[in-house]
Amino acid sequence: MSVDAQDAPRGKQGRAPDVLRVGGWMPMREYRQDEAVDFAIVGTGAGGATLACRLSEKGFKVVAFDAGAWWRPLEEFASDEAHQKKLFWTDERLCDGEDPVKLGNNNSGKAVGGSMVHFAMVSLRFRPEWFKSRSLLGYGVDWPLDWREMWHYYSIIEDALKISGPVNYPWGPKRGRYPYRAHELNAAALVLARGAEALGIGWTPTPLATVSAPRGLAHPCAYRGFCVSGCSTNAKQSTLNVWIPRALKAGAEIRDLAMVGRIVVNDAGLCIGVEYFREGRWQFQRAKNVVVAGYAIETPRLLLLSATSRFPDGLANSSGLVGKNFMVQSNQAAWGVMDQEIRSYKGPPSLAVTEHWNYTDKGKDFFGGYSYMSQGPLPVVWALTENRRGLWGDALLQDMQHYNHYVGLKMVGETLPQERNCITLADEKDDYGLPIARVTHSYCDNDRRMIRHALDFMEKALAAGGTKDIWRETDDTCHLNGTARMGSDPHTSVVNADCRSWDVPNLWICDGSVFPTVGGVNPSLTIQAIAYRTADRIEALASRGEL
């Protein structure tokens, strides 16, 4: 094996790692720093990598930057929770508010490919009405996007990732067949199914971005269960092994271990490139357009860090909304013990899902929706869950004896946008000398009512599924969105429907930050769909000379 991916960049000298072959390399085009490329993209996660791929496939000159390392999954992803923390963003952030969030593992990534390298592969579409939740459902804010257009893009992304899913999806308008057949359910998923059927609600095998049949060099999923620690077989279809190889083939350059610290703006108020730290020094890449795709904390942080005398409150911030309306998803759970052996560590962690409470508006004392899924926590995650209900010492070791008999149902719940939930800059600095982010989060009453509803219902569903000794995990969150919302009005949004900044016309934001509302499903499919659409829009604008 060559030098450690975290010690020296791998995207260099005209080549990049071929992550599908042990020790493999593939050619990579390189651009000069003084050549103004068409797009400098900051971040290579679900938004940045998808956009880099599509823009380069359309012939634009693209350089994408990632602060993290370029890993080779086949050789460098251990079957080990602790070691694989190397995929997480572990630079310090400060968390406060009434309900401070936990960061670092399930909601962050610092690697080429971003957090999709360790995502749980759950690939769900938004409910159509959520794009107009204010007009149709009476809460939140409307998106400037039309659901029919989004459903068109969803089907493109599902095909690009060869999503394995059910023949018929129980909710929402008719959709096409998923490209690959659904995975076999494990025992934990069967408990979800049993509970749902007993309570008379729908459920389905989860559409997942891990292949159920061979695809190219990737074998079908081997059900090793370490999905959220990174897939070592490439069965998982992600930014790292789908969008980025495509981007490279189309002529994009990806710079790993390259932390962008500032977007540089000229006197005319236009971006001229980015300053980034790589190989021990600050460097500058010229660009005609800059895209920020650093996810809901790093994106506003970079915009705030790039303040100038002309833009004293940060770039793209005339609305004052950069960093505001930070939204997590509530991720509470009910857990219980089955008489049977479950061994939920086998297979993808969330093989079954119900979106019943996303698509049903009756019987709710709250706005918004939630889904819930079966779970497969590995030992460290599980022990820390037990810690959070106060167990340690003999009590912990005794209850850990039930590990193979536990099943859980965990919600992905829509929290409402609130301006008081925000990303700001702290006084403390990181290793690059840049102020770290302060993440302020509090639930609102509506969030709390939804969580209560979900916990009550999931408890009932567990009991109906045959589970005993049920208890509640009350304080977990997942996914980060908002902080640079899209909209139709420059006064109430940061970017327009094309992810283009209202204030700086050659500055774009393309990641979960642009979500005006967050919905009750995992966001990655929607982020990719928006990025794919954005590339189409950029092409259309360019052809009209409006770029």
Add this chain to the structure above:
Amino acid sequence: MNPYTSRYPGYDVLSKRDTPSWDAVTRKVIEQRMATPSEPSFLDVVRWRALEALCACIVPQPSDRPQAPLAGMVDMRLKKNAGDGFRYARLPPLREAWLIGLHALDEESKALHELSFASIEHAAQNTLLSRMQHGELSGAHWQGMDAQLFFTQRVLPDICGAYYSHPYAWNEIGFGGPASPRGYVRMYYDRRDPWEAVEAKPGKEQQALKENRRVR
């Protein structure tokens, strides 16, 4: 003394080390972890003694087998200053929190028993920790750090996170352990692959012991 009766007698996840369930990179990282020295490389000797005693309370490992080097694993992490990617604004950074917390634990113990935390009875240690867990400890020696938050956000996750990343813990709970490239085949209720731990049903402990010794 053993705090529980194992459901998986004789199961040793390390017996799979040379099977298709362990690839080269996994063998390497687990070997390194198991070789963590049981001596301090970051903490001073006084705090190290407190940490060892604290680990023995949080995870009382069975005495009839080798011990996972929990204090060494926590100390190694402090040496690397390997943070989580966030901290509650009311807590100081990783190293500072542990330096303050371990010193304060000794001070609490001395105030009550005139002995350091490592030197008092196990039951007294647990009582003190229970008071920390329930927010009943405070004072100048905590240097403004919230003792309860230190317990819930640092002590428990750091020590338990270390323990459940160690193969000895996987043996106890019947976790399959590393699984690449072989993975698993049998997904249904009450089904196990031949390379998974056998659970002892009441009265069948000897049979489980025998079968677990064959797990590869």
